[in-house]
Amino acid sequence: MPLVLDPTAQDLLFREAHTANAFTDEPVTDEQVQAIYDLVKYGPTAFNQTPLRITLVRSPQARERLVGHMAEGNQAKTATAPLVAILSADNEFHEELPTLFPAFPQAKDAFFAERPVREGSAALNAALQAAYFIVGVRAAGLAAGPMTGFDAEGVRKEFLDDDHTPLMVVNIGKPGENASYPRSPRLEFEQVFTTV
Ligand SMILES: Cc1cc2nc3c(=O)[nH]c(=O)nc-3n(C[C@H](O)[C@H](O)[C@H](O)COP(=O)(O)O)c2cc1C
Secondary structure: OOOOOOHHHHHHHHHOOOOOOOEOOOOOOHHHHHHHHHHHOOOOOHHHOOOEEEEEEOOHHHHHHHHOOEOHHHHHHHHHOOEEEEEEEEOOHHHHHHHHOOOOOOHHHHHOOOHHHHHHHHHHHHHHHHHHHHHHHHHOOOEEEEEOOEOHHHHHHHHOOOOEEEEEEEEEEOEOOOOOOOOOOOOOHHHHOOOO
């Protein structure tokens, strides 16, 4: 087999894993979230800029405020998931660059002095980290329900500030009854790959 990862782990992370729309009541602990982060923080980003920031929505009041900004079809599951996280991109990530990329500390001023450049780079690299996070949630034996169906400006004003751009809201927990839709088709290798 060309893949060296244990087949059980392959199933847990990808083949058997589904986006979840319903969850059991089992809580998701801070210890689980920390373990997930301590694994997925090693996923690569450009210049090691790691622009993803995560807001855990724990209090009932905060949950209610968030649900008000979700698209109608996303409200019920966001209201009842054991844990909800707001994933955002930090557009001022360059402040940490001299520490995060000691090999070339000048990168902060040489490449990221302009805010529009930072916003583009933060959007791409935080999205990469969001994907690592979703896979990390699965590695913890949990399921993720990522959503972009929400009022981003409303969420930004309610929970973040001008320097942070909301990317997605992720419901997290053990999948409940009928948690997922049947698997939709994926593109075949030949449809995706071109060799030149
Ligand atoms: C970035 C992103 C945004 C999504 N937004 C929504 C959403 O707003 N509402 C929703 O019900 N599902 C949303 N989904 C779920 C996708 O439809 C789902 O992950 C995809 O169909 C694959 O399903 P599967 O994991 O069961 O194969 C989103 C998924 C991702 C990765």
